[in-house]
Amino acid sequence: MRITNKVLIFISLILLFSCQYIDDHTGNPISVPPQLVLEENIQYQLPFTILSAIENDIEIRNGGYGSAATAHPRNKGEFYAITDRGPNTDFLDGKKFPVSSYTPRIGLFAITAKAEIILKKEILLKDPVGTPISGIPNPEGKGATGEIPYDINGNQLPFDDFGLDSEGLVALRDGTFWVSDEYGPHIVHYSAEGIELERISPIGVNEGNGGRKLPAVFAKRRPNRGMEGLAITPNEKTLVGIMQSTLYNPTRIRTDLTRIITFDLETGETKQYLYRQEKSNLSNSEIVALSSSEFLVVERDGKFSGEGPVQKHIYKINISNATDVTGNDINAEFGLLINTKTLEESTWAEIGNTGIRHVTKTLVADIVEKTGYPHDKLEGIWLIDEHTLGCINDDDFSVTDVNNDGIIEQKILPNTDQKIDAGSLYMIKANF
Template identity: 65%
Template sequence: MKKPILLCVGLFILNSCDYIDDFIGQGPGTVSVSPSEVLETNTQYPLPYAVLNTINGDVEVRNGGFGSGATAHPTEEAEFYAITDRGPNTDYLDGKKFPVAEYTPRIGHYTVTSSGKIELLDEILLKDPTGKTITGIPNPEGKGATGEIPYDAYGNAIPFDDYGLDSEGIVALKDGTFWVSDEYGPHIVHYTANGIQLERISPIGVNEGTGDRKLPAVFAKRRANRGMEGLAITPDEKTLVGIMQSTLYNPEKIQSNVTRIVTFDLETGYTRQYVYVQEKANLSNSEITAISNTEFLVIERDGKFAGEGPAQKHIYKINLNGATDISGNNPKDENGLMIGDKTIEQLTVQELAAANIIPVQKELVVDLVAEFGYAHDKLEGIWIMNNNTLAFINDDDFAVSDNDGDGVIEQKILPGGSDIDASSLYMVKTNFK
């Protein structure tokens, strides 16, 4: 049964650690080890969580939410990072209702202990260049707006956030800093180890103190809530590689299986673009991680639970070598490269071939539903644990859902039972090299 939103602001204090003291830090005598030594493959290991709030007595809003993106720790095999998105939200009128509007997107730093327990070592809250915590509230016009109007829990319009982020992709560098991609601008943001913004790169010129480093202008055509869902960095840490979740609305709303990958040279700011063809239109490219400087793994999925019928949770290996750079001659062109009077998104796969545009090579590595019945809807985090083991985390939407888009929150339950969806670590053995 659906429950109306009844929130008390006093129940949630953003910067308080009272709710999470029991979940942060290693307990006495725990030792971190390689997860593949103590955890079973094809098995669910829920991440620890705290309850942010309880709605109407029995619907838990959890913190939770870690799994919009995930990445390996660059030096410690037992550790990994997972990131939240903008926070709990539901569709409402012409935008989104944010029942915890003060929520700050954050990075969770986890370890696996010798007893097989997953522990949250730290939460890194994302901040603006002055050190002030940001929110997940949308950006205003000129700063990355998607057209979504933000509302609080009671349906009152609330101010936009210049630095708001709907974070999705994450990479961790050896110097301790992070790069994060999002679904607003889309932005790619560089953060310190403490979460303070160093640089923000976008297609719309919101950069601060970074010269003219930008994403190509065409990426501002992203579909709302389907922006730069995945982010990787090459093993030499020289190039960021971002993948768009779905087809750009270029020049208008389009249903297509043609999506884009962009590479960004961190030294020069030079970008390249490539076509990634989904199995069918309207799927989601949820994450990308690097095997080498040219080979990557991509999550391509639908939004279904396996318990609801056929569901796609596929991992593909792709290779940028041999693919056509579709950047064109002018990265400031809002429509990008044109073939005749059509944008790349308006072309069929056959028309792309006729124009001598070669998409990235792509081969299926593993079908997680067929492999072990992967149950979750939003498979969104992936990293390489070792030479034959991949690790995955799902986004549990803070354990709440709004199935009818009417702004009424209910518990997010896995089909066929009463289990609450939970961000969980899984591992699978597979040959991806």
């Protein structure tokens, strides 16, 4: 019997949608594309284990996968997510690390045909010789933020030259990763196995560790609010990082002016653009590339939805008509100046009078309005397709420090009958 092409196509479609997995002939299952099984605006919890348990039955969860997310560059229905430096609380003149040996890591997640999220693999971040790093701050000259690290008992810990407070994540088609952080801020290239290949830091930081650098002004990042988001253009030629908040340039400043930086991977050339937040002291938590000039940015506050009006917004931005504010000297400690004032010290009127234009932006989605989003930190975006996003929160390993006194408490969602905050995925539809 002769089988026509139409019949073959029909049979193939039946097999495709009846199987739990699609085989890509690598030996590893690829899950059914998530838009077929995930429901819009529904909470899907990421898996976790118990990292540590302390007094009063407080669980420190080995979750924390929410500082950034990115699509697997080849496998439909899979995404990577990254942790930050590990569980920590404010303490004295620095931070207390209850699990000080914790290594920041990248997780590979997949969506099954039953709409369950599974953790397929963990990739621990390592130094250039393959030793797992910690999330402990860097010493002076290596990216220090002024934070002193302490263990759970209040004993001071040694600094870590390769420590990372990882916040931004890019996955390349060759299997390697780029990660941005809040210490240096550093942008670090890791192998598929998590071994450091290159560390790019501001001029004046990590001198002698490679020749490629960020402009010196980025060392003025505000502690714990460094390079929070990292993207790469679709052609994989340019990294694009966004600072979480206003640089402390020249001193402690909190305004609605933040910076975006681009880094040409072939030439090492950098450009800078200004991003204007909706109000002062918000957080730019993620950036994802749509093209070489258009990106999605998460701009949020730090409040829980149960605590009153909140902002968890996703904007589409365009840098094509914005002004490069690098200036003529990337070695300049304070960057480009306007009448002896730094950009951070200047008003938007003063900046505008020079002809400098910030990036344009358009609201794409209000996540609280769409999902009821109960979490405080929207930090990861998984770009599923041209109209679908996966939004992921940072659960802080399910612990917090309400009074900033170093006492570790369970992170509870307000108005939820003591529900513990957990890393979760929400799939939303949006026009961007």
